[in-house]
Amino acid sequence: MAPRLLGVSLKMYFGHERALGWCRDIAALAREHPAVRSGAVELAVMPSYLAVPEALAILDGVAVVGGQDLAAADKGAFTGEVSGAELAEIGCRVVEVGHAERRALFGETDAVVRAKTAAALRHGLTPFLCVGETDRPDDPANAADACVRQVDDALGDAADDSDGGAPIVVAYEPRWAIGAPEPAEPAYIRAVCSVLRAHVRGLTAHPGSRVVYGGSARPGLLTAVADDVDGLFLGRFAHDPAALAAILDEAHALDAQDGSADPTAAHPTASSR
Numbered sequence: 001m002a003p004r005l006l007g008v009s010l011k012m013y014f015g016h017e018r019a020l021g022w023c024r025d026i027a028a029l030a031r032e033h034p035a036v037r038s039g040a041v042e043l044a045v046m047p048s049y050l051a052v053p054e055a056l057a058i059l060d061g062v063a064v065v066g067g068q069d070l071a072a073a074d075k076g077a078f079t080g081e082v083s084g085a086e087l088a089e090i091g092c093r094v095v096e097v098g099h100a101e102r103r104a105l106f107g108e109t110d111a112v113v114r115a116k117t118a119a120a121l122r123h124g125l126t127p128f129l130c131v132g133e134t135d136r137p138d139d140p141a142n143a144a145d146a147c148v149r150q151v152d153d154a155l156g157d158a159a160d161d162s163d164g165g166a167p168i169v170v171a172y173e174p175r176w177a178i179g180a181p182e183p184a185e186p187a188y189i190r191a192v193c194s195v196l197r198a199h200v201r202g203l204t205a206h207p208g209s210r211v212v213y214g215g216s217a218r219p220g221l222l223t224a225v226a227d228d229v230d231g232l233f234l235g236r237f238a239h240d241p242a243a244l245a246a247i248l249d250e251a252h253a254l255d256a257q258d259g260s261a262d263p264t265a266a267h268p269t270a271s272s273r
């Protein structure tokens, strides 16, 4: 079975020193945790841009690191932007694209998300492509349809720009569940993610693509949705390293149930730089 993917975005919650301290705590945890050591879990960390270079060094071998955003363009007069080329140059392997906060607060349109998805793939970065319905619909099938449309739209510019063959990560994040006290109900998550997962597994230009759930994800959720998701995209509930440790414990237990743990396997992120 493919490793479960646990992504964490620190958004802009931490200052610089706290972000680096968190990275050190997570590196120490991950180096010792059997779920990471066995390769059952792949960790991806997106700190703020300023923390990315040091995070790459601190988390080397235990987590991939990336930006929370990237520019659609590769170079030029784009004050304040950071290109996918530069992220890749310093060792990033992943990047968020189209997070609900980028769309709502910074006016990112579908066209911008398309261009940024293409830029990520063009530079060998795996996009964490964020999709999700704004308002909670009565029927999760409607949410799934909307998300499938968002995925296909976001990939609209990628086919011509990328070499093809590169996987994506679809982060299903219902906007109404982001920053909330609780995640969406497990049955709802499973209903949407099962459709999304079937869809992304059919993306022949992006084999190996995965679906993770984000939106107030916390300890206990992975176990409840594990059959229909490839992992979680964590925000606030990963701020406490003990909470991330609890989620790693869940992943380890799930892996033992799968019977696929290989304690001798190299971690998939071991040569991240």
Ligand SMILES: O=C[C@H](O)COP(=O)(O)O
Binding pocket: 009, 173, 177, 178, 179, 180, 214, 215, 216, 217, 233, 234, 235, 236, 237
């Ligand atoms: O990037 C992460 C997601 O937006 C979830 O954040 P949250 O768990 O704090 O709601």
